[in-house]
Amino acid sequence: MGLGKKIVIVLGIIVIAFLLFSFIYNNTQPSYQDSLNVITDDGSNLQSSSYPYKAVINYEGSWYAEMGDPNYLVKESGYGNKSFVLDCAAWDRIAIDVQKQDYGSGELTVQLVKNGEVVEEKSSTNVTGHLVINYNY
Template identity: 75%
Template structure:
């Protein structure tokens, strides 16, 4: 009797194929085929195994990235301040506004001292500064046309003037540093 390695059926010793599942038991010369492989073994090359493992790692990283990005607070949420008593003080996203009031040509650098925005223009203008409520704010502005009119710079926080300066000097320069 010959036991089929696939289904375990006991076949007669002269059987070429398993009577139960038609599995090949002998080769073309009548020799018994040695079918002693373990069931459910990985019968793939090492390169395929590496590709599968790398694919799993890449999918895991993509899923982690997706979950991480979707669970981060929005920019507006990160600008909230938690006070000593544990309450949350919601603030405007960008509470600071710079106002340059001059009828001539001017140049200014303003914002967080580490990341100053550079602006130039003619006539009065307002700029919303990309600063959080707790940031230091700096404004360095000067006349470009050496005019004799009043050159005035204001810093507003949530609509209220928190710092201002003016000059009538022809080479007028104003520097404002504000710490909340």
């Protein structure tokens, strides 16, 4: 076997190994949605106890929120009542920052729920309603 054939075989093995590594790496990475630290809670699936925190926003209007680990806040906007499971462990610090977007006079209420129990709650009827919850386990 000539030197040229040996080089082609070695290069072929390297290319196949590279393609195999790329395929395995790409299929084991979390998707963009999985990498967020907030999961919309639509009630269709039960979250495990590894995510004990839930943010509950009650307001009959439009709002904007940033929530989760204070170093990795996720931005959400919405209309009406919504709840979000926070991708934070029981020992993590939690931050929730919610503000009315429609300058309505209705009551904006934000709750931080841990394992089904409200651990902190704030509300406002101010037209610029801005609520902040900082929770340290």
